[in-house]
Amino acid sequence: MIQPVRRAAYRLYTHRLRAQLAGTSLPRHVAMVMDGNRRWARQMGFDNPAVGHRYGAEHIHEVLGWCAEIGIRHVTLFVASVDNMRKRASDEVENLMRMIEQVVAEPLLGPANPWQLHLAGRADVLPDSTRHALKLAEDATAERGAGFHLTVAVGCDGREEIVSAVRSLLEQEAQAGATLDxxxxxxxxxxxxxxxxxxxxxxxxxxxxxSGERRLSGFLLWQAAYSELYFCDVYWPGFRKIDFLRALRSYSARSRRIGA
Structure with a gap:
């Protein structure tokens, strides 16, 4: 009897949160650092904490559904940094890359999926199979006209990205004959x-x-300069719709002062 009561209370609270957002200012673009997969797996009693990556990857599509439902058309997901790729155990990285290929990239190919995929990060640090799967999904979704844009950030480091951008700009200008001055x-x-x-x-x-961590870990350092930040204590696979709506409620209650 307890479970039906809890489900009813959850639905009621979700409806209440959704009603509170009616007529408020909602974000056009939400970025998410999906942290806590391994800690969630340990909390749930799994012997292998890397199992959390599968649950976390599968959860992405549910969260994208929430975004589409509420009208958020730009989503960026931080999947892995360059440091993650270099410093974590090779079997864990291989498992994470497999999840990206099978659980993130492949479902985006479905004709009913409205999201257009964009890639952010260093493709050269990815295994060939992961790079191929993501590029295939990016190309296959390029012509989707629903206006929903999903950016998957993998192999990213904010400082390195800024250096790379400046280098690319200088190379472009040099090719056009411009001097450094x-x-x-x-x-x-x-x-x-x-x-x-x-x-x-x-x-x-x-x-x-x-996951409760209160830092950006190099994620979108340039792009998030004026973003509102929301830190949630739950681990990513356990991130519920009410947690998402609470984040939106917090955002809608803030007075954004760009640059102040």
């Missing part, structure tokens, strides 16, 4: 932003990080 005189933030991994995409209005 010319570039210095005309250099703008927008010019650098165009060479970031996310060039052409809007900056996130809201960044959500799960």
């Amino acid at each position: 010319d570039v210095a005189q005309r250099l703008t933030a927008d010019a650098i932003a165009a060479h970031l991994y996310t060039g052409g995409q809007p900056d996130p209005d809201l960044v959500i990080r799960t």
